[in-house]
Amino acid sequence: MRMTVGTAVQAFTSTAPPAVILAAGEGHRLNGVNRGSPKPLTPVLGLTLLERAILSCKEVGVLEFYVVIGYHADKMIPYLRALEQRLSVLIQPVENLNWREGNGSSALSAAPYVSRPFLLLMCDHLFDPAILRLLLSAGKNTTDCLLAVDCHPDHVFDLDDATKVQLDGDVVTRIGKGPPPFDAVDTGLFLCQPTLFQALEVAKDKGQHSLSAGLAELIRSREFRAVTIGGRFWFDVDTPKSLSRAKSALLQSLSKPDDDGFISRYLNRPVSRQISEILVRTPISPNGISLMSFTVGIIGAVMFCLGGYIWTILAGLVIQLSSIIDGCDGEIARLRFQSTKFGGWFDTILDRYADTAIVAGVSFGYWLAHPHAAVWLGTIFALTGFIMASYVKKEYVIRYQSKPPGGLIGRLIKRDLRIFAIMLGAIANRPYEAMLLVGFLSHVGIVWILLKGHRQMR
């Protein structure tokens, strides 16, 4: 079944190219997991493979999709219709009756729909949308077909099964699943010109129906080039084992090691990823998780107020739990492509209020045993340090339009470390002293960032 492109196409205007997604195969190696449903519908952390492919494209502005189906087209078409509504994009199903011939035959069946450059994706590849941005950016200066390649084969799961390429500079000189030597691994993400269809036709006339055979024709005319993806995430899902590895690799790809503090990176993230893996299957929203983390923080603050060693230890553990959950909102948002400006902002503001409550709770607990006004001056000192450590960085971003200085001190004045230090203090029955210490550290960090800014100005 091939449908004509409806008038709805005109309704979608986007500067991004359309995307052709190959989703025709059976994926029999995943049959055990899928219980007979087609491979594109395999769920991965809350979304199907196909949904992830479409949403990843939508992240870079793509709104027009041609999804080539074959195996179980009867199940796929209603699913695509539902997806089109839900994701507010145009999805044109393209049925390839000869899908068993090879993926080149599937790509070729999109030819009548596409007469300008287009993204070409395999629906069973998970990837960081930033790779598409690299392709689109590289595509501005060339009319060759472009393939995103990974130059770190040691990172690739099941390298034997992967398609590899040989390169001459950035020109692809060979592509295929054969043995070494090779220079990089094919990630299955392309920015193609309509010339690809002519190349596929030539290969087809030779009786070859794989995408690689078509690409080999482009290689002959040196119209096929590689774009390296650096360390960006991608994963080819083929077997139950690779599916399970893909999930953990995807979770791992969500955290930004450069932005995370030490405690976040080595303690909070490994735990929050486990929690996110569970939460992503529930209907709770990222903002809901922010509120959840905030509420747990407030509970911890109240527990500090009760005084006594047992409550103090418990309070310390509870605020550390709150800090761990604080990582989940962003993870869930990125997992579900639900990141919003408001979400990040809301989370930050709630964090500052939770900090305030924790500082108040710790101080009140301490004051019960040490009823001096000086206790509260220490509180004010620490609280200002905590909020201003974040404030000074926001100001830096606004004034200098660049990231605030990182480095050791930059990481020492982050929330993950503050909360962790107070928890350690609580365990040692010295939460107030720990709070003063990280408060002091915060003020040092603030002065350090100011000095950095002053130097940058010169």
Added chain:
Amino acid sequence: MRMTVGTAVQAFTSTAPPAVILAAGEGHRLNGVNRGSPKPLTPVLGLTLLERAILSCKEVGVLEFYVVIGYHADKMIPYLRALEQRLSVLIQPVENLNWREGNGSSALSAAPYVSRPFLLLMCDHLFDPAILRLLLSAGKNTTDCLLAVDCHPDHVFDLDDATKVQLDGDVVTRIGKGPPPFDAVDTGLFLCQPTLFQALEVAKDKGQHSLSAGLAELIRSREFRAVTIGGRFWFDVDTPKSLSRAKSALLQSLSKPDDDGFISRYLNRPVSRQISEILVRTPISPNGISLMSFTVGIIGAVMFCLGGYIWTILAGLVIQLSSIIDGCDGEIARLRFQSTKFGGWFDTILDRYADTAIVAGVSFGYWLAHPHAAVWLGTIFALTGFIMASYVKKEYVIRYQSKPPGGLIGRLIKRDLRIFAIMLGAIANRPYEAMLLVGFLSHVGIVWILLKGHRQMR
């Protein structure tokens, strides 16, 4: 004396055009003020007229200047040499021996130096550099000569003496000092093409040596257009009376009514302008003034700690003084063209620390008479409100890349009002209660801005 353009010109690369500044006249009407020194050297709030003209151009990227001199060239040349060093720009003195003929003759003497579009300015005009940006922006789409005009003649001091224009759309159809009717007033700021020199030559051949006569030639070929300046500041300084009015108009132009809160606008600014007028003549830097305001704030905070009604009232007045001085750093920076990213940032951070100290002082004073822990919980509540009211706006700017919502609530959570409210509270011997009230108001404002951001996202 005409000098050849030195090799130094090549060292300056800027996309902005060069500027020709007419500074040849005697300005005899200002002789009483200047005691014989040439008019371009007339000091206006810490800088000479010529220095202001050059620095205003430098604000929009101009680095290459041709200053036409005539009267007292012997005094002007060493001054220009010194200015060139001090301002790090290229200044080429262009002496016009026939300067008495008219300003057209002076403009024409720059002809050998300029073969591309250039800004043309009268050195005795004060103006907002934003007007130059308007001209440069309008100049991108035309090869006509452009004149910045003011369509609000009621704002113009000494309208009789001003040059007026008649317009047909934005095409200038008449220019001169004659009587009405006219559509707008000539601000003396031009973006010219080298064709101006040909027009001046034509006028010269007719025995006319004024700039207006040359422009009349451009009008004939409809190559002369007007760019309206909206409400932006400009001022023509000719007489001792206009000089004095120019100073107060310049001071007035420094504050941004949209950014200022109510108290700042109607109470602090009128006073801070008077202080700035004095401070600008001292060597104190804008950052030094920030530190001064901060120090006064800390003194007020300490006075609150002493308790007792007298100290409380004094403390209230001192923090209000600190809030007034807080306006001077920006005013002095703008007056001296010394605004820096760091300066604004440093000021903001110091303000938050001063707020902290004031909150601590007010609370300590109150606690002396009411020694309950609840006092300090109120302190934490107010302090978080004060800092977060600013924090939430910074976040808004970063997330939405636009100004945070203003309006009534936006203005109610600004520092000027907080300090003023605490001062009023101090006079009523209720500074703590006043602090709690504005703290509450701050939290309301924070929630309001969050809701605004949430709505904007949708």
